[in-house]
Amino acid sequence: MSGARTPSRSYDMIMKLLLVGDSGVGKSCLLLRFVEDKFNPSFITTIGIDFKIRTIEVNGKRIKLQVWDTAGQERFRTITTAYYRGAMGIILVYDVTDERTFANVRTWFSTVNQHANDDAQLMLVGNKSDETDNRAITKQQGESLAKELNIPFIEASAKTNENVDEIFFQLATLIQDKVSQDQLNNDGRGSLNVNKAAGAKAGCC
Amino acid sequence: MTSVSFNSLIDQLNSAEEVVSYKEILLRCPFSRCNCRIIPFKYHLSSFDDKNTVQISETPECAVVDNATLEVINPQTSKDEESTKNKNKKKKFFKIGDAWDFDNIGVSRPSDIAQPIIHGAEGSSGPVEDQGKINIQRYLVCADCDRGPLGFAGFVVDEDEKKYGEEEEEDGDARIKNANKLVYFLSCDSVKYELR
Numbered sequence: 324m325s326g327a328r329t330p331s332r333s334y335d336m337i338m339k340l341l342l343v344g345d346s347g348v349g350k351s352c353l354l355l356r357f358v359e360d361k362f363n364p365s366f367i368t369t370i371g372i373d374f375k376i377r378t379i380e381v382n383g384k385r386i387k388l389q390v391w392d393t394a395g396q397e398r399f400r401t402i403t404t405a406y407y408r409g410a411m412g413i414i415l416v417y418d419v420t421d422e423r424t425f426a427n428v429r430t431w432f433s434t435v436n437q438h439a440n441d442d443a444q445l446m447l448v449g450n451k452s453d454e455t456d457n458r459a460i461t462k463q464q465g466e467s468l469a470k471e472l473n474i475p476f477i478e479a480s481a482k483t484n485e486n487v488d489e490i491f492f493q494l495a496t497l498i499q500d501k502v503s504q505d506q507l508n509n510d511g512r513g514s515l516n517v518n519k520a521a522g523a524k525a526g527c528c
Numbered sequence: 529m530t531s532v533s534f535n536s537l538i539d540q541l542n543s544a545e546e547v548v549s550y551k552e553i554l555l556r557c558p559f560s561r562c563n564c565r566i567i568p569f570k571y572h573l574s575s576f577d578d579k580n581t582v583q584i585s586e587t588p589e590c591a592v593v594d595n596a597t598l599e600v601i602n603p604q605t606s607k608d609e610e611s612t613k614n615k616n617k618k619k620k621f622f623k624i625g626d627a628w629d630f631d632n633i634g635v636s637r638p639s640d641i642a643q644p645i646i647h648g649a650e651g652s653s654g655p656v657e658d659q660g661k662i663n664i665q666r667y668l669v670c671a672d673c674d675r676g677p678l679g680f681a682g683f684v685v686d687e688d689e690k691k692y693g694e695e696e697e698e699d700g701d702a703r704i705k706n707a708n709k710l711v712y713f714l715s716c717d718s719v720k721y722e723l724r
Contacts, residue, residue: 333568337628354634355674367669367676370639373707375671378565378631387628395637 335384344416345424352481420457453480550723557670564672581620590715621713632671661685679714
């Protein structure tokens, strides 16, 4: 809290993640839970979430995620470079009921590659998987696009909350593996250096 | 392990010695079926007192945890008269300078629903020089259940740079840049205190 920074922070690594994709694919919904409750004035669904800090545990390590929603920024297609700066993970979202948003994934992919860090981990997410009646893109189509782009893929439903936590957990795990691997490569003795992982902060906030 | 409201916590700290046997205070979401871990309190317990908080009046309305039941009192159901009275009352907030200090928190988009500018004073009766203007921009909500507000975030207005945060709605660059300079005010009455 204010002014009381302990020398060793209560986490092993921090990661900035970004949700991108066409307008209407449900990026915001992946950050919001829409808990219906008499106490919920639903003000937050109107204003929207800019970012969330979440702490998760991956392989015994405490990882802090800062997840940014880029909704409302889509019309700048490039989203602005500030969003990409330091982002270690980027979630490309499309809507399984909307062919157009799926077709645009390629454009998003190249835009992201243009602006994001070279080592940013990408992930493809087909949202609204609960809408079986309106589905326009099969899971296989999603899988084969992901394979082509060489990125992991998952279908999720913000509405039913299916696989939503999985997105962030899988992405964080992939990033952590990558960072650990880099450290192994950089460190001749092959020992993990947690301090180096914590040092990733400098690049991501 | 026990959970208390802010007022009970302060009472306990002021009166009972047994509290010192707890090692840690965790601030948690007070809403039903949630209990999300928001932030650990890092000070030594014996130093946990009013000095760690800032008092601010005319703040946006935040959730209030009832002392006895630890349930959230919905600010919107309180009587108008009462609500006006409460509004002018100074409320206590933890001031947090870095979003990464939180374990879990949701930060809303910039919004003018919150009052634009309030005055903040370090401590209860600090000199005028220590008071700062805060340009309130965003609400803080629980990262798990999205309920709140648990506080707000804003910019300490720098007299030389008054225009901070005015243009961000359209420009993502400014929005991000500004977000990195946010100061967070977590309402003391809006969270549960778990003594461990």
